[in-house]
Amino acid sequence: MDLDVRRLRVLHEVALRGSVTAAAAALHVTPSAVSQQLVQLSREAGHELVERAGRGIVLTPAGQVLATHAKDVLGAVEQAVAGLAALHRRVSGTVRVGAFASAAGALVAPAAARARAKHPELDVRVIEAEDQQSRLDLRSGTLDVVVLQEYDHVPAPLVDDLDRHPITTDPMHLVTPVGWRRGTGRLSELRDVPWIASAEHTPCLGSTLHACRLAGFEPDIRHRSVDFALTLDLVAAGLGAALVPELALRHVPPGVHVQPLAEPVTARRIFAVTRALGGAPQRPAVDALLTELSGPAGVPRGHLPPVLA
Amino acid sequence: MDLDVRRLRVLHEVALRGSVTAAAAALHVTPSAVSQQLVQLSREAGHELVERAGRGIVLTPAGQVLATHAKDVLGAVEQAVAGLAALHRRVSGTVRVGAFASAAGALVAPAAARARAKHPELDVRVIEAEDQQSRLDLRSGTLDVVVLQEYDHVPAPLVDDLDRHPITTDPMHLVTPVGWRRGTGRLSELRDVPWIASAEHTPCLGSTLHACRLAGFEPDIRHRSVDFALTLDLVAAGLGAALVPELALRHVPPGVHVQPLAEPVTARRIFAVTRALGGAPQRPAVDALLTELSGPAGVPRGHLPPVLA
DNA sequence: AGATCCATGTAGCTACGCTACAACAGCGAT
DNA sequence: ATCGCTGTTGTAGCGTAGCTACATGGATCT
Structure with a gap:
């Protein structure tokens, strides 16, 4: 028995992503192909590897075992490829x-x-x-x-x-509209202004909240943007203050005032x-x-x- | 790139056996198939893996590197199969x-x-x-x-x-024709009789020589047989003495006298x-x-x- | 119940790998 | 040198495995 790498990769993807559809997308094939490979693989393995669970599937214990081994096999293959690449004198x-x-x-x-x-x-x-x-x-x-x-x-x-x-x-910077009076960079001076922050469940939002709470207030978040360029535009329009990491400040529009955080509580x-x-x-x-x-x-x-x- | 297990197995066999023909025989395919797989594999690897050396081939450095990795991959696959087999409650x-x-x-x-x-x-x-x-x-x-x-x-x-x-x-036993006078099982008593031993370059011949030399003489080897059944028949025919391991003494023909070695120098x-x-x-x-x-x-x-x- | 999402079967096509045969190269012998 | 043996490599043709596209059947949510 030989357990084709191809099939093992299919199982690995399914294990990783938890669904046939997602695995198929990752492998750039149709779900049908993934499904067929799973059937074939379970035939070879002599165990059912997946079973239906509601709308999706879950791996059986045998499937989990084989998926673990599949990871090892794929790792060995990758090391083989790496070993070959290392033979080239040039980096390629x-x-x-x-x-x-x-x-x-x-x-x-x-x-x-x-x-x-x-x-x-x-x-x-x-x-x-x-x-x-x-x-x-x-x-x-x-x-x-x-x-x-x-x-x-x-x-x-x-x-x-x-x-x-x-x-x-990457340190966070305080970003405010130029029209506002200049502060010293202390967050506590901005407890009563509107804020612009990232979407729920993003680490960036958590960072802003954390910093403001350390400064002793809950920010009044009025606007939400996951795109820092948009955030800066919103600030430029005078809609609020924001905390933006330095790396996102390569292109700062006019009308925005950037200053380092006085207390570098977040980075x-x-x-x-x-x-x-x-x-x-x-x-x-x-x-x-x-x-x-x-x-x-x-x-x-x-x-x-x-x-x- | 995926480096099919199949191809890696081909390379592994070629590395192990040193020739396309031998590998093909081990894999139960024609040499042509092995040759094609090697071409394909070297194309994927981006290196020549084998080169002609006289009538045969040898692995290039890249081929050796990949063959080593191939062993790892095949080992991982084998462990995967073993892991699956271990899931069965019954040994099968x-x-x-x-x-x-x-x-x-x-x-x-x-x-x-x-x-x-x-x-x-x-x-x-x-x-x-x-x-x-x-x-x-x-x-x-x-x-x-x-x-x-x-x-x-x-x-x-x-x-x-x-x-x-x-x-x-497995201890060695002294085997002599029944017509000979019974000894005490000491090898030195048989320094002047004809001997039957195995073929050149076999460990069994080495064992006999070693034992006799320890007993102080060089055996006069007249007959050679790698098959212990034949050796026993030759002994039964009175043609000589021999040292035979115990496991080969399950079916002793008539006319053969078996006794343990007095000095168990070889086993x-x-x-x-x-x-x-x-x-x-x-x-x-x-x-x-x-x-x-x-x-x-x-x-x-x-x-x-x-x-x- | 209808809509939707997800997994799985089926038909047909493509592509890969094998065999059989042929060609070619090295080594040894007559 | 020539012939023969051995071993590797190329080519044509065939079988099969895997993919896509489409259809089917459950399960969930509204």
Whole structure:
């Protein structure tokens, strides 16, 4: 019996994403194909691997066992590929990087440019993706590197076998309309103004709330935006104050006043995550990108708005 | 890129056996198929994996690297299969055992019978095979268990990641025609008689030579036989003396006198070998057979010839 | 109940891998 | 050198496995 890698990958995706449809999407095939592969695989395995649960499916115990082993097999295959890549004297191949918008623009894009300049055969692809999604894609192999953020008060634990590579710490800045009287950068001076914050269940909103509560008040959040460019526009329109991380301040519209937080109670740590290859070294291509991401260049200070520089 | 298990297995076999033809035979396909798979695999790998060397081929460095990783992948797949098999409450599946002739008849066959009696769904297959061949087949996965012998003076080192399971120690016996005057079982009494021994380059011949030299003489080897049944027939015909391991003495023809060696200078250790699964437990089916092989029953004393019982 | 979502069957097409045969290259012998 | 044996590689053709597109059948929500 041989347990095709293909089929094991299907099971792995199903285990990871919890549904045939999601796995099919990740694998760029139709749900029908995934379903057929599961049937075939369970025939080979001699056990039912999934069973219907309401509208979806769940893995049977046998399915979970095999999924665990599938992860090992896929890891071994990946190490084989990495071993081959390491034979090339030149850094080459494709690295897929997932990052949230502000990091993608401010950190990953320049790093990718530097990496490509150094290694012409390196193909870096940047995919904007949100936290949970990108973790799944990393573990499934769709992405090779994921850039995540972590707010001080909300540690984001790294499940299972992922490696963490620190990049930088991104301080939050206080953003207000220029029309407002200038403060000292103390949050408590802004207890009675309208606020602009991110959507529910986002770490950024949590960060704002946390900072304001530490300053002794509950912010009056009037507007919500997950896009910092929009947030800045809202501030420019005089609609409220906001806390914005430095990396999102590369293009500040007129009419916005930016100042560092007097009490740097909140900052987000930004770090890259890769699949741990069981002690084996990463692919040279991945290493090259990680070097640029966390290298001395770090945050391109030259790109910061004048008010901060 | 996905590096099909199938292809990796092809490379693994080629690496193990050193030729396309041998690998093809082991995989039960034509050499053409193996050759095509190698071409395809090297295309995927981005490196030449084999190159012609005279009439045959050798692996390139890249080929060796990938072959090593291939072993890991195949090991992971095997562990996955083992994990599935362990889910069955009953011991089932197929176990292929390779053994040299005398052990196969005296040890493996009864053990297989006992195992099958205990576990009706267990399918034990016994394949007679010689030492080097069976080691290759074990490492390639063609065999699951191999029974090997090791003479005291010729330790047989176990390369790489194989597990060793002691079975028994098989003492050598002195075999002479009944027409000869009875000795005390001391080898030195037979320094001037003709001898029957095994072929060149066999451990059994080495054992005989070793024992005789310890007794202070060089045996006058007149006849050669690798088959102990033939050896006994030659002895029965009065052609010479021989040293024969106990396990080969289940069917002693008339006219042969068997006695234990007065000085038990030579004995062969018999042991089973399995692929080490990197710390993971063996398959239940393999475990069941190993239990019977090395269990309390051990050598079936009841089957020994009367002269020894 | 109707609408919707999700998983699973079925028909048909494509593509991959195998066999059989042929060609070619190295090594040894007469 | 020539012939023959052995071993690897190329080519044509066939069988099968896996995919898509579409249809079917449950389960959930409104």
